Amino acid sequence: MFLSYRIEKKSYTPTFWDNILLPGCALLAMLVISGIMLVLLGYPVFEVLFTFFISPLTNLYDFSEVVMKASILVVIALGLAVGFRANVWNIGAEGQFVMGGIAGSLVALYFYEQEGFYILPLMMLSGAIGGALWAMIPAFLKNRFNTNEILTSLMLVYIAEQLLNYLTYGPLKDPDGLNFPQTVYFSESAIYPYLLEGTRLSITPVITLLLVPLVYLLITKSHLGFQLRVSGYSAAAAKYAGFSAKKMVWISFILCGAFAGFAGISEVSANISQLIPDISPGYGFTAIIVAFLGRLHPVGIIFAGFFMALIYIGAESAQISLGLPVSIGNVFQGLVLFCLLASEFMLRYQIKRR
Amino acid sequence: MAFCGLFWAGQATADPLKVAFVYISPIGDAGWTYQHELGRKAIEREFGDKIETKYIENVAEGPDSERVIRKLASSGYDLIFGTSFGYMNPMLKVAKRFPKVVFEHATGYKTAKNMGNFSPRFYQGRYLSGVAAASKSKKNVIGYLAAFPIPEVIRGINAFTLGAQSINPKIKVKVVWTNSWFDPGKEAEAASSLIAQGADVVTHHTDSVAAVKTANDKGVYAIGYHSNMFKHGEKAQIGAVIHKWDKFYAKKIRQVLDGTWKSSSAWEGINEGMVDFVVTSNLDEKIASKIKDLRSDIVSGNFHPFTGPIHNQKGSKVIGAGEQLDDKDLLSMDYFVKGVEGKVGK
Numbered sequence: 294m295f296l297s298y299r300i301e302k303k304s305y306t307p308t309f310w311d312n313i314l315l316p317g318c319a320l321l322a323m324l325v326i327s328g329i330m331l332v333l334l335g336y337p338v339f340e341v342l343f344t345f346f347i348s349p350l351t352n353l354y355d356f357s358e359v360v361m362k363a364s365i366l367v368v369i370a371l372g373l374a375v376g377f378r379a380n381v382w383n384i385g386a387e388g389q390f391v392m393g394g395i396a397g398s399l400v401a402l403y404f405y406e407q408e409g410f411y412i413l414p415l416m417m418l419s420g421a422i423g424g425a426l427w428a429m430i431p432a433f434l435k436n437r438f439n440t441n442e443i444l445t446s447l448m449l450v451y452i453a454e455q456l457l458n459y460l461t462y463g464p465l466k467d468p469d470g471l472n473f474p475q476t477v478y479f480s481e482s483a484i485y486p487y488l489l490e491g492t493r494l495s496i497t498p499v500i501t502l503l504l505v506p507l508v509y510l511l512i513t514k515s516h517l518g519f520q521l522r523v524s525g526y527s528a529a530a531a532k533y534a535g536f537s538a539k540k541m542v543w544i545s546f547i548l549c550g551a552f553a554g555f556a557g558i559s560e561v562s563a564n565i566s567q568l569i570p571d572i573s574p575g576y577g578f579t580a581i582i583v584a585f586l587g588r589l590h591p592v593g594i595i596f597a598g599f600f601m602a603l604i605y606i607g608a609e610s611a612q613i614s615l616g617l618p619v620s621i622g623n624v625f626q627g628l629v630l631f632c633l634l635a636s637e638f639m640l641r642y643q644i645k646r647r
Numbered sequence: 648m649a650f651c652g653l654f655w656a657g658q659a660t661a662d663p664l665k666v667a668f669v670y671i672s673p674i675g676d677a678g679w680t681y682q683h684e685l686g687r688k689a690i691e692r693e694f695g696d697k698i699e700t701k702y703i704e705n706v707a708e709g710p711d712s713e714r715v716i717r718k719l720a721s722s723g724y725d726l727i728f729g730t731s732f733g734y735m736n737p738m739l740k741v742a743k744r745f746p747k748v749v750f751e752h753a754t755g756y757k758t759a760k761n762m763g764n765f766s767p768r769f770y771q772g773r774y775l776s777g778v779a780a781a782s783k784s785k786k787n788v789i790g791y792l793a794a795f796p797i798p799e800v801i802r803g804i805n806a807f808t809l810g811a812q813s814i815n816p817k818i819k820v821k822v823v824w825t826n827s828w829f830d831p832g833k834e835a836e837a838a839s840s841l842i843a844q845g846a847d848v849v850t851h852h853t854d855s856v857a858a859v860k861t862a863n864d865k866g867v868y869a870i871g872y873h874s875n876m877f878k879h880g881e882k883a884q885i886g887a888v889i890h891k892w893d894k895f896y897a898k899k900i901r902q903v904l905d906g907t908w909k910s911s912s913a914w915e916g917i918n919e920g921m922v923d924f925v926v927t928s929n930l931d932e933k934i935a936s937k938i939k940d941l942r943s944d945i946v947s948g949n950f951h952p953f954t955g956p957i958h959n960q961k962g963s964k965v966i967g968a969g970e971q972l973d974d975k976d977l978l979s980m981d982y983f984v985k986g987v988e989g990k991v992g993k
Binding site: 354358458462471472473474478493560564565566567569570571572574606609610612613614616618619620 | 673701703704705706707708709710711713714715717718719721722732733736756795796797798801826978979980981
């Protein structure tokens with residue numbers, strides 16, 4: 294029975310509306326499936342969905358938390374999208390995030406107990422450079438030895454994490470911290486200031502919103518963006534047109550590394566204010582989902598990042614106010630990805646009877 | 648302080664005291680968080696409708712914990728227990744914003760006017776477990792899998808080693824770092840490799856039951872940690888170092904209820920009922936009774952596990968015969984004693 298069906302590729306180019314409808318349908322499907330799941334588990338469906346997706350938007354503090362989390366995810370996803378469009382698969386944004394956090398923190402520690410308006414910009418710059426340098430390793434390996442960048446960038450994540458471990462347990466350890474693995478608490482000038490009293494809103498979302506139009510212009514209007522796109526569609530065509538594939542790899546990795554590195558130091562400075570062995574709950578990996586949920590488009594990525602952050606904060610609210618297990622949030626996140634891949638598949642393939 | 652006291656007393660008579668617990672991992676059926684959950688259930692029984700409790704599990708350290716703790720504080724919780732080291736700075740930040748809420752933080756070192764901290768002197772139990780382990784080791788090699796080289800873990804390893812050497816000076820304790828508090832796969836692997844290297848007793852300073860289970864499967868002995876893990880290793884477990892939080896939690900709740908709570912650093916051991924060492928029938932009677940005597944000496948203050956002579960790994964003297972390490976030395980311990988094989992660090 295089953296074997297009498299086969300899967301066939303459709304010829305298909307996504308239209309503008311597809312790009313909005315597809316994630317929309319995926320999210321709708323995800324809501325329906327989660328609803329069914331909640332009914333089966335015996336939870337009040339509408340109350341849970343309300344707590345998850347609406348209640349964080351109804352008070353300033355939760356809303357600002359969603360915005361903060363989203364802005365970190367969006368910055369990383371913007372960088373990833375540039376590479377993914379050019380068929381350059383950087384999976385190691387998490388490691389670049391960590392290296393950015395380390396590099397920026399080195400500046401903060403160097404200027405410890407000093408004041409100066411220049412400290413924060415230097416930290417941001419250093420974070421971006423740290424992330425970019427780390428991202429250049431897989432780019433070099435790919436260009437020089439033709440290694441698979443998916444593997445090398447991913448493996449470098451674990452090396453970055455070990456380096457962070459080494460530094461917090463070793464040379465950067467707070468001498469007055471009773472040997473706990475952490476650096477000193479940054480001084481005032483090295484911590485992103487809060488923009489809004491009573492929230493943790495910092496300057497990260499503002500910078501993120503400035504980066505969105507820049508990335509948009511880069512990928513749609515610039516010559517470089519054109520080269521990146523052509524390389525993404527067809528390596529042969531790009532070569533024929535005289536575009537250097539190696540250059541595309543370099544640019545994709547450096548840009549994404551810089552963005553992830555900036556996100557890293559932003560998270561460390563604004564929210565942790567010291568280096569600890571664990572500075573990311575997997576932002577670099579979640580950003581991959583965000584990039585695809587946003588259809589690799591800067592504006593789409595904003596919405597996608599906001600949605601993923603909303604699920605995260607919503608899961609916490611649901612645990613605090615309804616006693617829901619926190620893993621439900623993870624299930625929701627997984628469902629988003631699943632539904633997205635499924636709808637993408639439906640668009641590009643069709644099932645035919647033999 | 649007097650004013651605050653009045654405030655709490657006034658509040659307690661009107662509504663139940665709202666008490667929240669923030670856990671680092673899922674509760675499960677054994678381990679660090681599970682023990683805290685037992686404590687929460689115990690105080691719920693004890694105080695009945697005078698209190699209302701809530702727990703939030705699986706809360707990551709760092710920025711996410713700040714948000715959770717803050718939400719609890721802003722939604723009317725009067726007393727919040729945070730049960731992981733990494734909640735320290737986030738909790739401190741929240742404590743400053745909510746001066747009327749009482750915070751209690753486990754295993755850290757910072758306090759504030761409205762934030763106290765508490766920690767178990769589990770090295771007392773560790774010393775006793777070392778005695779038990781050495782009595783079962785024929786190869787004179789004991790395996791110890793440890794999460795991170797922070798002072799509390801190092802202190803436990805050293806106390807354990809001193810206990811073991813007290814009945815067999817030839818004992819070597821091999822340390823393997825897992826670099827994770829909770830990773831059953833890695834812990835099982837580390838336990839297997841220690842056993843392959845000749846360890847015939849293993850113990851762990853991590854959160855899962857994997858080490859005890861692995862020891863049971865491979866036919867060697869084990870010491871449980873956090874919880875009594877007997878049901879996970881009925882042949883292997885000779886004893887377990889356990890944490891009990893009910894008495895401490897009850898004490899703090901009573902203080903908040905009657906308005907006498909004050910910020911303090913509590914470091915409590917067997918004496919106060921926060922730590923204990925339980926033995927199983929796998930241990931010989933004679934050793935069990937020796938451990939019982941040692942235990943009462945610790946309780947009465949006649950014996951301190953860190954009594955000299957103590958030498959470090961390189962063989963140089965830390966303290967001479969009869970001297971004792973004080974709390975400050977213990978809290979910042981960053982070296983292994985003689986007989987430990989492994990490096991502080993990675």
